[in-house]
Amino acid sequence: xxxxxxxxxxxxxxxxxxxxxxxxxxxxxxxxxxxxxxxxxxxxxxxxxxxxxxxxxxxxxxxxxxxxxxxxxxxxxxxxxxxxxxxxxxxxxxxxxxxxxxxxxxxxxxxxxxx
Amino acid sequence: xxxxxxxxxxxxxxxxxxxxxxxxxxxxxxxxxxxxxxxxxxxxxxxxxxxxxxxxxxxxxxxxxxxxxxxxxxxxxxxxxxxxxxxxxxxxxxxxxxxxxxxxxxxxxxxxxx
Numbered sequence: 517x518x519x520x521x522x523x524x525x526x527x528x529x530x531x532x533x534x535x536x537x538x539x540x541x542x543x544x545x546x547x548x549x550x551x552x553x554x555x556x557x558x559x560x561x562x563x564x565x566x567x568x569x570x571x572x573x574x575x576x577x578x579x580x581x582x583x584x585x586x587x588x589x590x591x592x593x594x595x596x597x598x599x600x601x602x603x604x605x606x607x608x609x610x611x612x613x614x615x616x617x618x619x620x621x622x623x624x625x626x627x628x629x630x631x
Numbered sequence: 632x633x634x635x636x637x638x639x640x641x642x643x644x645x646x647x648x649x650x651x652x653x654x655x656x657x658x659x660x661x662x663x664x665x666x667x668x669x670x671x672x673x674x675x676x677x678x679x680x681x682x683x684x685x686x687x688x689x690x691x692x693x694x695x696x697x698x699x700x701x702x703x704x705x706x707x708x709x710x711x712x713x714x715x716x717x718x719x720x721x722x723x724x725x726x727x728x729x730x731x732x733x734x735x736x737x738x739x740x741x742x743x744x745x
Contacts, residue, residue, distance in 0.1 A: 548733075550733040552733070552736075557739075558738060558739070559635075559721055559736035559737050559738045559739050560674075560721070560723075560734075560736040561736070562733050562734075562735070565733055606673070606674065608733065608734075610733070617727060618664075618676065618679060618689075619725075619733070619734060621673055621674045622673065623671070623672070623673035624673050624674075
């Protein structure tokens with residue numbers, strides 16, 4: 517079965533330190549990859565995507581993500597975390613093969629950035 | 632730019648009551664979705680509509696019905712609410728035939744069934 521895994525329920529980092537939120541997937545073909553962020557009591561907001569091309573993609577709020585095809589990973593990164601980055605982060609994958617092309621979601625990782 | 636609009640934002644129901652959650656998008660997207668979000672469960676797809684006039688079950692359709700009224704609107708109905716349906720509900724839309732920009736989400740409806 518196709519799936520997306522976010523192995524860490526929670527990530528804690530100090531403000532100013534680099535952060536990484538991990539995502540791996542098990543989807544056949546060359547899927548599209550996404551990161552979304554959810555702030556408290558809000559809907560999900562699109563952060564960035566990988567469709568094709570350069571493995572390092574840049575998104576909103578200084579975030580970037582690195583696509584690694586051999587490891588089937590799409591980890592979210594930021595060089596210097598801010599307290600305002602504290603939120604819930606979701607990785608999602610959209611298959612590009614077969615009839616089922618709905619987004620497959622990870623369970624989310626709660627990021628806490630400490631002052 | 633309204634994007635995806637959901638109503639109501641909050642609702643409390645008694646067990647057995649019915650209600651309809653409304654969703655509308657103004658981006659001319661083909662596909663629309665209803666998700667529920669529960670702690671530790673992530674997002675679970677209830678129903679989706681790949682295009683106007685079609686609807687399909689997602690992961691957790693039991694206890695729900697949907698209507699794709701037109702291209703803009705996709706409503707979710709709870710015929711007889713149960714406490715297990717206490718959740719935050721999100722409507723989303725996407726343009727599946729495009730390059731794949733992911734989905735746009737509404738602000739959510741926080742539903743409590745007592």
